[in-house]
Each structure stands twice: as C-alpha cells, then as structure tokens.
Amino acid sequence: xxxxxxxxxxxxxxxxxxxxxxxxxxxxxxxxxxxxxxxxxxxxxxxxxxxxxxxxxxxxxxxxxxxxxxxxxxxxxxxxxxxxxxxxxxxxxxxxxxxxxxxxxxxxxxxxxxxxxxxxxxxxxxxxxxxxxxxxxxxxxxxxxxxxxxxxxxxxxxxxxxxxxxxxxxxxxxxxxxxxxxxxxxxxxxxxxxxxxxxxxxxxxxxxxxxxxxxxxxxxx
Amino acid sequence: xxxxxxxxxxxxxxxxxxxxxxxxxxxxxxxxxxxxxxxxxxxxxxxxxxxxxxxxxxxxxxxxxxxxxxxxxxxxxxxxxxxxxxxxxxxxxxxxxxxxxxxxxxxxxxxxxxxxxxxxxxxxxxxxxxxxxxxxxxxxxxxxxxxxxxxxxxxxxxxxxxxxxxxxxxxxxxxxxxxxxxxxxxxxxxxxxxxxxxxxxxxxxxxxxxxxxxxxxxxxxxxxxxxxxxxxxxxxxxxxxxxxxxxxxxxxxxxxxxxxxxxxxxxxxxxxxxxxxxxxxxxxxxxxxxxxxxxxxxxxxxxxxxxxxxxxxxxxxxxxxxxxxxxxxxxxxxxxxxxxxxxxxxxxxxxxxxxxxxxxxxxxxxxx
Numbered sequence: 001x002x003x004x005x006x007x008x009x010x011x012x013x014x015x016x017x018x019x020x021x022x023x024x025x026x027x028x029x030x031x032x033x034x035x036x037x038x039x040x041x042x043x044x045x046x047x048x049x050x051x052x053x054x055x056x057x058x059x060x061x062x063x064x065x066x067x068x069x070x071x072x073x074x075x076x077x078x079x080x081x082x083x084x085x086x087x088x089x090x091x092x093x094x095x096x097x098x099x100x101x102x103x104x105x106x107x108x109x110x111x112x113x114x115x116x117x118x119x120x121x122x123x124x125x126x127x128x129x130x131x132x133x134x135x136x137x138x139x140x141x142x143x144x145x146x147x148x149x150x151x152x153x154x155x156x157x158x159x160x161x162x163x164x165x166x167x168x169x170x171x172x173x174x175x176x177x178x179x180x181x182x183x184x185x186x187x188x189x190x191x192x193x194x195x196x197x198x199x200x201x202x203x204x205x206x207x208x209x210x211x212x213x214x215x216x217x218x219x220x221x
Numbered sequence: 222x223x224x225x226x227x228x229x230x231x232x233x234x235x236x237x238x239x240x241x242x243x244x245x246x247x248x249x250x251x252x253x254x255x256x257x258x259x260x261x262x263x264x265x266x267x268x269x270x271x272x273x274x275x276x277x278x279x280x281x282x283x284x285x286x287x288x289x290x291x292x293x294x295x296x297x298x299x300x301x302x303x304x305x306x307x308x309x310x311x312x313x314x315x316x317x318x319x320x321x322x323x324x325x326x327x328x329x330x331x332x333x334x335x336x337x338x339x340x341x342x343x344x345x346x347x348x349x350x351x352x353x354x355x356x357x358x359x360x361x362x363x364x365x366x367x368x369x370x371x372x373x374x375x376x377x378x379x380x381x382x383x384x385x386x387x388x389x390x391x392x393x394x395x396x397x398x399x400x401x402x403x404x405x406x407x408x409x410x411x412x413x414x415x416x417x418x419x420x421x422x423x424x425x426x427x428x429x430x431x432x433x434x435x436x437x438x439x440x441x442x443x444x445x446x447x448x449x450x451x452x453x454x455x456x457x458x459x460x461x462x463x464x465x466x467x468x469x470x471x472x473x474x475x476x477x478x479x480x481x482x483x484x485x486x487x488x489x490x491x492x493x494x495x496x497x498x499x500x501x502x503x504x505x506x507x508x509x510x511x512x513x514x515x516x517x518x519x520x521x522x523x524x525x526x527x528x529x530x531x532x533x534x535x536x537x538x539x540x541x542x543x544x545x546x547x548x549x550x551x552x553x554x555x556x557x558x559x560x561x562x563x564x565x566x567x568x569x570x571x572x573x574x575x576x577x578x579x580x581x582x583x584x585x586x587x588x589x
Contacts, residue, residue, distance in 0.1 A: 116337070123350075126326060126350065127323035127326035127354060128354045136354065216383075
C-alpha cells in the first residue's frame with residue numbers, strides 16, 4: 001500500500017475520531033441530564049412531572065425509531081442552519097449527536113433506575129434536596145453502569161460515523177466507500193474495516209476497565 | 222466515648238421538662254390511596270395516640286403489614302398522615318412542606334434494615350454524607366466523622382467500601398451516619414432484622430449505649446420481642462394500624478393483656494412451655510390427674526420462697542413441672558408451672574394464697 005493511501009487512512013481515522021469525540025461529548029452533555037430527568041420525573045418521583053416525562057419519552061422514542069440514514073437526510077436544513085453546510089465532518093456531527101442523545105438518555109435512565117430506592121430514601125431521611133440526591137446518590141451509584149452505557153453509545157457512534165460517509169460526511173466510512181468501493185480498492189476497504197474493529201475494541205475495553213474500576217460493589221483483590 | 226458528639230440540640234436549648242415527649246402522635250391516621258383500577262384504599266394507621274418520652278427508648282412491635290413502618294416514617298416526614306398531628310421535639314412535622322422537613326430530618330437520624338449505604342463511598346464517606354448534605358466544610362466533617370467511627374468501633378475500617386464489610390459492620394456505619402448530624406431522635410427501622418443473633422446483640426448494645434450516653438430518644442420498630450426486651454423501656458404493640466397495648470416493658474412482658482402481645486411473647490422465656498409439658502397438657506380434667514398452674518413471679522417476689530410456704534401452710538404436695546427465673550428490663554421475673562391435686566377446695570385455697578402475695582396465676586390445663 002502506497003504512503004499516499006496510508007496518509008488517507010490516517011486522516012480518515014483522525015476525522016472519524018474527531019466526529020465521534022465531539023458528537024459523543026455533545027450527546028452526553030445533553031443526554032445525561034435528559035436521562036436523569038426521565039428517570040426521576042415519573043409520578044411520585046423526585047422531580048415529579050408526569051406530563052413532561054411522557055412528552056420527552058415520546059420524543060426520545062420517535063428519534064430512536066427513525067433510521068439513522070433517514071435522520072441524516074431529514075435534518076439537512078437544520079444542519080445547514082447550525083453549521084452552514086450539510087457535507088463534511090463538521091456537518092456529520094449534527095445528526096450523529098442527535099441520534100446518540102436519546103440513545104444515551106434511555107441508557108442513563110435505565111442505569112439510574114437500577115439504583116436501590118432505599119438509598120434515595122436514606123438520603124431523603126438525611127434532609128437531602130432532590131438535586132443533592134441526584135448529585136450525591138443517584139449519579140455516583142449509577143456511574144459504573146453509566147460508563148458502560150456511554151461505551152455502548154460511542155461504539156454505536158463509530159458505526160454511525162461510517163454511515164455518514166455515504167452522504168459525504170468524511171472519515172473512515174467515506175474513505176471506504178470512495179476508495180474501497182467506488183475505485184475497487186479492496187485493500188483500502190480491508191484497512192478501513194480493520195481500523196474500525198481496532199477502534200471498537202479499544203473503546204470497549206477502556207470502557208469495561210473504567211467501569212470495573214468505578215464499581216465498588218465488586219471486591220478488588 | 223467523646224463528649225463532642227453529645228447532641229447539640231439538648232445543650233443550650235430551653236430545658237425541657239423530663240416528662241416532655243420527644244415524639245408525639247396525636248390521633249394519627251394514614252390511608253394510602255388506591256393504586257390502579259379496582260384497588261381499594263389501604264388504611265395503614267387509625268387513631269394512633271402515642272408519646273415517646275424524651276431520652277427514652279420505645280419499641281413498636283407488630284407483624285409485617287401492621288403499620289409499624291408507616292408509623293416510623295411519619296416521624297421524619299417520609300410519609301405524611303392523612304389526619305392527626307405528629308410532633309417531633311416541639312415541631313409539628315405533619316404540617317411542614319418538603320423544605321421545612323429537610324431541617325427536621327437533620328435532627329432525626331434513621332437506621333435501616335438493609336443499611337442503605339452507598340456502595341460507591343467508603344465507610345468514612347458514608348458517615349460524611351449527611352454532613353456534606355448539610356453543607357459542612359471538610360475539616361468540620363473530619364472532626365465529626367472520626368469520633369463517630371471510633372464510637373461504633375470501626376476506626377480501622379474507615380477506608381473500606383460497604384462490600385468489604387460484614388452485615389454488623391455495615392449497620393455500625395449506618396448508625397454512625399445516623400448520628401452524624403447530632404440528632405436528638407434516632408429512628409430504627411428493623412435495624413437488626415437482617416443480622417444474625419450475635420451481631421444483633423452487639424448492635425442492640427450499641428443502640429442502648431447511645432441512648433444512655435448521648436441521651437438520644439430512640440423509636441425502634443421490630444417484629445421480635447427479644448429486640449424490645451434488649452433495649453426498650455416502653456413497648457407498644459401494633460396490629461391492623463392500631464396500638465393494642467402500650468406500657469412499660471416489664472409490665473407488658475410479665476402481664477400481657479392483648480392476644481397479639483401474648484402471641485409475640487409465646488417464644489420468650491417464661492411464656493413458652495417446654496415441649497414435654499405441652500404434650501402432656503390436656504384441656505379437660507384427667508381422672509386421677511392434677512391441675513397445672515402457672516405462677517408468675519414479678520419484681521420483688523420473684524425470688525421469695527413462696528412455694529415452700531404454700532406447701533407447708535396448705536399441706537399440699539406440689540410438683541414442679543417447669544420453671545425459670547429471668548431478668549426483664551433489669552428486674553427479675555420468674556415463671557413456675559406446678560401441678561396440684563384436682564380438688565376445687567385445694568385449688569381455691571392455693572389461688573387465694575398466691576393472690577394474697579400479689580402473684581399472677583393461671584390454670585393452664587390438666588396433667589395425668
């Protein structure tokens with residue numbers, strides 16, 4: 001493989017990492033509070049707001065049931081409004097964030113709901129405010145599960161980011177399609193797949209390791 | 222024991238009369254609204270009047286579903302009464318909003334059956350949690366948490382996570398945490414129900430010493446008479462949301478009036494008949510047999526030589542079937558089951574003799 005091709009692979013990898021990192025950060029920034037709210041706003045819960053809870057729940061489901069490739073196309077006007085263009089890595093970040101945010105919210109909601117209600121009760125008995133309960137009990141106790149959720153979201157984003165390549169999004173998917181598929185260069189395709197596999201493995205094992213380190217329910221010997 | 226953990230609310234506050242109630246329930250009822258279609262509303266408590274004297278230990282005993290958990294949760298406002306008033310340390314808790322309750326909750330510590338420790342925090346940090354919530358600085362938190370870990374005997378476990386602690390150690394962390402904000406009242410919600418007998422004993426000893434040395438008022442709920450017996454001064458028996466019996470532990474243990482109380486006591490010393498005796502006992506007279514009589518020795522008479530006097534004065538042949546002398550709430554309490562000839566005159570004379578000495582008697586059956 002020529003140095004030029006290697007150069008392309010390296011650039012595409014960096015593009016992918018950049019897209020995924022920014023999209024994951026933004027989606028976490030928005031999805032984490034949304035997930036916490038979804039988990040605590042049901043009837044009789046900390047921030048009881050059942051109507052809002054149902055509306056947000058519906059929006060989350062609607063976004064999640066839209067196939068990613070359709071979502072990318074459907075929000076092109078919004079993407080253009082936000083970043084001024086609908087092609088390239090910068091533009092790809094918008095649909096990636098919007099797809100990952102409800103995904104993260106649902107996963108975080110599940111993680112928070114797994115926290116023993118007895119702990120919430122104990123915190124209430126100590127005189128904790130709802131925000132203190134979230135910050136000092138729910139999030140720290142759910143953290144190992146949240147880390148695994150974010151890991152899953154990042155892995156999914158790696159897959160999605162390859163898909164935005166199909167609509168001119170840049171990154172590894174774009175490289176694979178333009179060189180591997182359209183120019184009949186199976187070796188480029190193979191390298192793209194291998195790099196993606198390595199990235200997914202790295203993300204997953206880092207996430208697993210971090211989650212285990214944070215999980216004080218396990219005995220560390 | 223360090224003096225620095227003496228509850229502040231007792232110091233410097235207007236001195237309360239010693240009879241003042243730390244917790245008072247006035248005509249308290251609680252009904253849980255029906256959940257879902259076709260479900261009926263559940264009446265958990267009805268017409269509860271109960272006062273826990275300041276500095277005392279009151280144990281509420283009841284079967285599961287009797288309403289005891291609801292009762293204890295009304296004290297710190299985790300639940301609200303449907304009607305009636307709950308007054309804690311002069312504050313009417315039942316009328317406070319959530320914000321007002323947070324303040325009261327810092328004066329009321331709570332210990333839970335399943336400890337409810339945060340798995341993500343060490344023993345030290347679990348005890349520190351209520352202080353962080355109260356907004357104390359790091360140094361002040363350290364000044365309070367260290368002596369508390371000493372008090373509960375876990376100074377060497379301060380950096381351990383709950384998963385590394387035994388059940389008893391976890392409950393000790395739970396108790397230290399409940400004491401962190403220097404409350405005047407401690408609520409114990411089945412604190413020993415998940416522990417083995419030996420650990421239970423040590424936790425109850427700890428609660429008793431906290432009551433004695435720190436002057437905390439303790440309200441505990443349990444389904445075991447042995448717990449009441451080990452720490453409580455007063456006991457209230459709850460059934461179907463009502464208090465069916467309430468009094469001094471010694472009185473209730475030695476003269477239980479309500480059937481529920483009796484059934485709770487049935488396995489306690491002095492109330493349980495040994496199996497060999499239970500098998501021999503018949504409800505109807507046995508031809509040529511004898512009457513089995515239970516005599517309860519309470520307090521000052523518990524160690525008097527009454528049997529030999531009875532035998533001498535009435536010329537009776539008494540046969541001892543079973544017996545025990547025990548201590549309840551620091552006072553001696555004895556039980557004897559004796560058999561005497563089944564003749565009405567003899568029996569009446571014996572009962573009169575014992576009644577004259579203020580002993581409780583009960584014919585429990587007949588033996589061959």
